[in-house]
Amino acid sequence: MSRKPVVLLFLATLVAAPAIPQTAIAQNAIAKTAVAQRTASQAVGPALGIPSTAIAINSPTPLSQRVVHYAIDAKYDPKTHALDAQETLTYHNLTGQALDTFPFHLYLNAFQPTSTWIRETKRDGTRDVSLEEWDKKNYGAEEIQRFEVVLPGTAPADLTAQLKFIQLDDANKDDKTVVQIHLPRPIPPNGYVQFKIAFHDQFPQTLERTGWKRDFLLAGQWFPKVGVWWHGAWNCHQFHGATEFFADFGVYDVKITVPQFEVVGATGLEVDNVDNPDGTRSVTYHADDVHDFAWTASPHYKVYEDTFVGSMGPVKLNIMMQPAHVDQEERHARILKQSLDHFERWYGPYPYKTLTLVDPEVDSAAEGMEYPTFITGGTNWWMPKGIYLPEVVVEHEFGHQYWYGMVATNEFEDAWMDEGINSYTEVKVLDDILGPRTSIFNQWGFTMGERELQRLSYVGVADLDPIARNGWEYANYSSYGGITYGKTASVLLTLEGIIGEDTMRKAMHTYFMRYRFTHPTKEDFLRTIEEVSGKDLRWYFNPAFYGTQVLDYDVLKVASTPVDWYKDNKDKKEEKKGETEYQSEVLIHRKGDFIFPVEIAIAFDNGERLREHWNGGDVKDRWIRFTYKKKAKVETVEIDPDHKIQIDRDNFNNSHRVEPDGSATSKLTNYWTFMTQLFAQFLAWWMV
């Protein structure tokens, strides 16, 4: 992307900024009225319903099919890292059938020594945790103290005693991350049910994503959350080491009470902020058309406000920085706006009125996480400008607003559909903003690009697991990460090479616009690509997404022999460039079991260039020989000369130059020698 549109966007943002506070005041008033009306209606009787508010979105009407409405009143005690809350969940049965059983996620129970999450994490590790030993501070719990059900026309019924923990994934009886309730009578199709849940949270010191660190709190997955009725059954998996989440769209009204010294940020729009006489502060948020709610509190946040003018209206950006990182606020704001701009232009509009970017406490294991309209970044006070880690994390987590937030795929079963597709768009966006070979870092002469990083994370685990696999069934966390992020991104970049960049972007746009605010499946995505490209791509999709086949082509042999080689020396002409005729052969080999058509470029020493095409053979044929009779020798051979294939496991064997060039080896050997000498001198400096 050129920089000019971004600059114009900044200017437009600055011009639009003064209008925001008035709008926000008006919205606060609307929201208060809406909450008051709901409270009143609930007080007089069980006329249940889901609000059709459009307070927190730049749309006059709801954007999703709203299944749930959560109204939560929570009070947090930072001394004990505990929370007590009253949750009122209204559920609209849009499943088309009567429902008498409801499962709920209790994610915080994952942070207990015998839970499935801890067992799997101990076995495989995760992105943040290796769990060498159990620390009592890592204990977390989500305890339902009272569970009442309100059915239309009946008084609330206390069903607390009937709650039952279920473990459908692994039968681990110690896992308490899913609880189920059986209702006295079923909820008819299109009917409503309300659950009134009093619960107590004990937050863990963050092992991953959620919990406290020092005096910081990131409250994610902190309230009892109902599962999703999907494909004719409840989808409510236990919390696993490698998996994330899945929930229905709806409306959230959440009041959070904290000590007045805390600075709070959350999903959605802040609609009320009141200081209480007891030294606490209550902050109320409203969110429309989201499927989760997270919040954070810390006394140290420095909050910056900014505005992005999106295609559906202004978006208020809340950037909550750690005190030691305030000099990086501009970096965070810039990449956030650049990401918004790219996604709006390439994939579709961002419809929410707010976006909160949290710079979490360092070493909190809460870095790089996404929730609707609320993301966490990750940086350090010393972060050099040329190391783009903050930019990469912010862009990635923002991308999840599209691939998870709005296109709400099942993160348990199709992790690649949020992480992988997001990694692909991350490569595209960061390539455009920071450069293809420099988007990870460009510092002190050293460079690295996002595209190559994704590929590298994949090649080490290339044949371990298919992309299409339940998140908890990967061989280990490296495979989960390498396949869901790295392989998916590389597979989609290769797909771009097959159907063209423009077609791919159009397909992604179509997929987003068609499936936003729904729960699409993997086939929905693949079929959209086929439909937009007008091509049958199953030959590629089957091995790439559903298989473990590895793609690896190599140049097996290159040889040029004088055609008169058999003659006696006295009869044979002396070899002369441009005069001697050679028989040349080029042997291309498919080492892997992934069959893929490839281009081959052959260069001769007289400057002639040829292009050959090979369909990759079949089960029986793994190689192809090209022969030439010319007054020139083959100089170089290169498979995939346009570098369209990102999933080839070994790029070094994709080409062959007949005359070796040791420049690269010499360069690296120089570095290696330098480091060895330096180490030797260091040893001798101190030891002798």
Added chain:
Amino acid sequence: MNEKSGLLATGAAIVGRHKRYIVWFFILNLVLARMGASAFRVQAGHLLDHSLHADGLLRGFDWGIVGELLSNPGFGSTEAVTTPGMILAALFAVVTLVILPGVFLGYASLYRISRQEFFRACGQNLWRFVRLAILFAIVAGIAAGILHGIFHALAKLADASSYEKLPFYVHLIGFTLIFLVLTKIRIWFDLAEADVVVSDQLAVRKSLFKSIRQFRAQRFRLLGAYVAISMVALLVLAIGVCVWNVAVPSASIWGAFLISQLILLLLLAARFWQRAVAVSCLLRSRG
């Protein structure tokens, strides 16, 4: 010229008179490291020399391609390329230990010593230097271990603070203190090594006790001189790497080789300068 700069200047003059020692050690350092890198060269060359993909390495320093090289199954194990380098680096330290007595003798002599005198000193002092090296490792190891333990614990405490930079400052102070303490111990042992050679001292403990007294008498001048030379070495490294990065074209193999070796030559000279300062100090104390 004050006393401290006098020590530095005298040391520099000694080094200047015996440049050949530095050149020999430099050649030894280079040859051993080159031998240590040969496994790397063979394994990398196997993948790179015939591949067009390797050309990407000549445009700047792309860690993506380097990472791909190191993780490539055809490259072999990382241990196979790092182990020879580690062994030969250790060998350089050992050879330094063996040859150093000759260097001390040369530095302490008013005339240019013969090859026989040089190697006789090496032979005569070999086990004395081995004993000194072992004692240094014990003393320095204990001191560094205790200090590291203390600062590690302090850093852990500092980690509980919400002031994010505090652990860094604790580490920085700890590192500086450990550096100063190790430098003091190094000065003590450098004086002892020089004394062992110059006095032909059979009992190294006597040289160690004598060196403690000498060090105490001139601790600030010696420590100042050693720290100043270490800072010069650090500057040489920093400026050298900057020049390498900015001025040497990324595809220039010879340019990179020359600048990298110049940096290493100067670093080596800095350490010999410190030893010359120790010899100079010893000779002054002997009148």
